Amino acid sequence: MEHPGNLFVVAAPSGAGKSSLVKALRSFDARVYPSVSHTTRAPRGQEKHGREYFFASEQEFDAMVANNAFVEWANVHGKRYGTSKKGIQDRLANGEDVLLEIDYQGALQVRESFPQAVLIFILPPSWEELRSRLENRGEDAPEVIELRMKNAEEEMAQVGKFDFVIINELFESALFDLKAIIHAQRLKYASQRRLRGDVFDSLNLS
Numbered sequence: 680m681e682h683p684g685n686l687f688v689v690a691a692p693s694g695a696g697k698s699s700l701v702k703a704l705r706s707f708d709a710r711v712y713p714s715v716s717h718t719t720r721a722p723r724g725q726e727k728h729g730r731e732y733f734f735a736s737e738q739e740f741d742a743m744v745a746n747n748a749f750v751e752w753a754n755v756h757g758k759r760y761g762t763s764k765k766g767i768q769d770r771l772a773n774g775e776d777v778l779l780e781i782d783y784q785g786a787l788q789v790r791e792s793f794p795q796a797v798l799i800f801i802l803p804p805s806w807e808e809l810r811s812r813l814e815n816r817g818e819d820a821p822e823v824i825e826l827r828m829k830n831a832e833e834e835m836a837q838v839g840k841f842d843f844v845i846i847n848e849l850f851e852s853a854l855f856d857l858k859a860i861i862h863a864q865r866l867k868y869a870s871q872r873r874l875r876g877d878v879f880d881s882l883n884l885s
């Protein structure tokens with residue numbers, strides 16, 4: 680589907696640091712809109728409905744699937760997560776840049792509907808560091824951490840299907856890489872033509 684906004688998809692195993700990177704990115708770049716997903720998992724800590732996620736019951740999620748309301752959805756770590764069409768289509772159509780923070784299954788589904796989406800994978804620097812980040816975050820029970828570490832093997836095996844890979848070792852360096860990818864995408868001909876059509880027109884460029 681063609682649309683004027685850029686669509687960025689960031690995937691990573693749980694704990695690699697994608698939420699932290701996207702949050703930091705937003706403090707520099709208000710032009711990129713992070714989509715809020717629906718999930719059947721329970722809220723953690725300070726999470727608020729409509730801010731981190733729309734928390735849905737299994738029945739509510741089933742109804743959205745039946746109504747074809749999702750661009751993508753997947754089972755991740757035993758719960759369901761999905762990106763609603765409503766949340767992103769209008770923004771993209773209005774020329775806004777949208778960023779999805781989702782798992783690899785969802786990312787590959789998004790590519791089917793939006794072939795021009797930019798798929799970015801975040802890797803941790805090591806297995807030890809991934810475990811230590813999950814443990815130090817202090818949000819998940821030990822059995823949940825074990826499940827996420829186990830699932831990370833399958834997730835990381837998908838890295839070659841992505842357009843860009845960022846290794847999140849030093850946070851500032853990974854953030855720089857993320858900003859660079861977004862900036863490069865915005866500098867592409869089609870994006871510039873959409874944003875700066877007046878300049879192209881005045882230069883008599885088509």
Ligand SMILES: Nc1ncnc2c1ncn2[C@@H]1O[C@H](COP(=O)(O)OP(=O)(O)OP(=O)(O)O)[C@@H](O)[C@H]1O
Nearest residue numbers: 692693694695696697698699812816847848849850
């Ligand atoms: N470069 C880094 N160095 C050290 N710690 C980091 C780095 N990046 C993120 N962290 C920390 O690692 C933990 C996990 O990060 P975060 O919650 O952003 O991961 P995530 O990939 O979004 O996980 P999930 O998919 O479960 O939401 C957090 O406590 C965060 O502060």
Ligand SMILES: Nc1nc2c(ncn2[C@@H]2O[C@H](COP(=O)(O)O)[C@@H](O)[C@H]2O)c(=O)[nH]1
Nearest residue numbers: 693716752753755760761762780781782785
């Ligand atoms: N396919 C999708 N995956 C999603 C979506 N929203 C989040 N996620 C991924 O789920 C896991 C776990 O997240 P957590 O908040 O419970 O730690 C993580 O990999 C997210 O990226 C979505 O809409 N679709």
